[in-house]
Amino acid sequence: MKSFKWLYEHVQAHRSGEDIELLLPQPLVPEVLAEQADDRLLSDMARRVFRAGLKHSLVDAKWPAFEEAFFGFDPEKISLMSDERLENLMQNDKLIRHWGKIKSVRINAMMVHELAGQHGSFARFLADWPQSDIIGLWALLKKQGNQLGGNSGAYFLRMIGKDTFILTDDVVAALKAQGIVEKKPTAKRDLQRVQDSFNQWQEESGRPLCQISRLLSYTVGW
Numbered sequence: 001m002k003s004f005k006w007l008y009e010h011v012q013a014h015r016s017g018e019d020i021e022l023l024l025p026q027p028l029v030p031e032v033l034a035e036q037a038d039d040r041l042l043s044d045m046a047r048r049v050f051r052a053g054l055k056h057s058l059v060d061a062k063w064p065a066f067e068e069a070f071f072g073f074d075p076e077k078i079s080l081m082s083d084e085r086l087e088n089l090m091q092n093d094k095l096i097r098h099w100g101k102i103k104s105v106r107i108n109a110m111m112v113h114e115l116a117g118q119h120g121s122f123a124r125f126l127a128d129w130p131q132s133d134i135i136g137l138w139a140l141l142k143k144q145g146n147q148l149g150g151n152s153g154a155y156f157l158r159m160i161g162k163d164t165f166i167l168t169d170d171v172v173a174a175l176k177a178q179g180i181v182e183k184k185p186t187a188k189r190d191l192q193r194v195q196d197s198f199n200q201w202q203e204e205s206g207r208p209l210c211q212i213s214r215l216l217s218y219t220v221g222w
Helices: 004-014 028-033 038-051 056-069 073-077 082-087 099-119 124-130 132-144 152-160 170-176 188-205 207-216
Strands: none
Touching: 004 099, 004 207, 028 082, 038 056, 038 073, 038 099, 038 124, 038 152, 056 099, 073 099, 082 099, 099 132, 132 152, 132 188, 170 207, 188 207
16 A cells, blocks of 8 residues: 555645646535535435436536425425325426335435434534445444435435445446455445554544545545
8 A cells, every 4th residue: 555645645646737736625624514404415415316327417406496396495394294205206397207216205304314314413413424434324324214325325424515435337446446446345344454554644634634635635646
């Protein structure tokens, strides 16, 4: 496993002439994330679910209709939606009528509402989750939510500004080149190896996980 210094210098050498810092994402600080409204976080979560496998622009163009159909993504109101009411949404041609994803909105609203009750708000729960165990947060979203497996949970977190790495094809290729994994990690043991590696790079650099993730992706393909 190479040091963070090697990663950064490798990217600098192969992207000479570019300002590397401008290419890197910037997460929200925890206190700013904690102030976000839970209905906005649920809206982003649902939009991430509907974006999967579709052009983002298509989903985004329809999103005002989703906001109207789902009560502005109020978690409590959606949690109380009946099966019949959800089924009626399948007749709304302003929406993307995918039954599995329509149902996921209520399941995820119930998760958001429950965690908000336990922690003061869903935003506070996410903000307080330690970066050193981001794979644990992925696992929780997958287990308690719906349609948030694979990279969807991580992409949702990136959307809202929660610091996370994402196992894109390039990041996985780089992890394989570093000898950290042999294939895309899905087993808990392999995911922990990845987390441990990111934790070490973060300790070396003081940088957020999302920046290390982006830099790592730039080390392949040259």
